[in-house]
Amino acid sequence: MAATELATAVAEATSAKAEAASVKAEVSNSRALIAALQLKIEKLQRELRGQRSESKKRLLDQLEMELEDLEATATEDDLAAEKAAAVAGTEVKAHVRKSRGRKPFPAHLPRERVVLPAPETCPCCGSDKLSKIGEHVTETLEEVPRSFKVVQTVREKFSCRSCETITQPPAPFHPTPRGWAGPNLLAGILVEKFAAHQPLNRQAERFGQEGLDISLSTLADQVGAATFTLMPLVELIARHVLAAERLHADDTTVPVLAKSKTITGRLWVNVRDDRPFGGGDAPAALFAYSRDRRNVHPQEHLEGYTGILQADAYSGYNPLFKQDRKPAPLISALCWAHARRKFFELADIDAVRRKKNKPEMSPLALDAVRR
Known part of the structure; x- marks a missing residue:
């Protein structure tokens, strides 16, 4: 019992x-x-x-x-x-989660086909007369760990038996002076630092975990050399952007590591995109960095530019529209998104109710939002 x-x-x-x-x-x-x-x-x-x-x-x-x-x-x-x-056991039904679905894997990825061994006989009657009628394919995304290799470029030396002159092929081209890093490795370092925001010290640690002893100063030297090498490309993009009839300008904050604290820097962008206006020129964006948001920065970035500038109401852009600006004042094109935002704020019933003085609702803003 x-x-x-x-x-x-x-x-x-x-x-x-x-x-x-x-x-x-x-x-x-x-x-x-x-x-x-x-x-x-x-x-x-x-x-x-x-x-x-x-x-x-x-x-x-x-x-x-x-x-x-x-x-x-x-x-x-x-x-x-x-x-x-x-x-x-079967007394309790397990919770079945509703799946929101997964996007299919990109078609450009290579496929490795692994075919499982097929049965040789029928599991029901034991007959070996089997005929294929179809298949089920299950796709699993896998990662191939990155690997490194050392490329040895051999420059053979020859001596002329007639005049004893020594000849040798010229040295190979490197993207950067004193370049020990190949183009792909150098591009990876730059993308990790500037696109993925991976500091060089962490990249050095990862290289160490993969068996490569590359110091922080060595990586920094390559980044500086690559920056200098790419400067003509930056200048070419700048000439293309500043040759546009109209520009879109804005800035955003970016955290910057400093001594014992993190400061807030600024990333300025000037965009050229004529496609909405039927233009055929290629779109492009020109970025500039500063450690503060003083109004001198837009004037420096757009020095010499004459045309239409669409920007928000930041006062730092105001000197660009003055009549005495040289070579000419810019034409201001205000931003509809910023103007529309104010109408939504005036028509925000919940926000108005939260205010202590409870101002009256703007009928014009409500009508604009409804439209």
């Missing part, structure tokens, strides 16, 4: 544990779904209202990080619920 009661108690405890795991998985999935919907709503509002502020961007980044954690937790809880349901 005691053994039967003990077995019943164990079964009930196992079943309760499986039910709790299933409920926990449902809660985790609900939280992940809520976070995904919140992120989608914020993105839609940002598109609708034309908000491009850094605070809104940081909010989106925070929501994406939160969604990442919740998705990982939901998957972990799903697996735990399936395991608990398997231990409990």
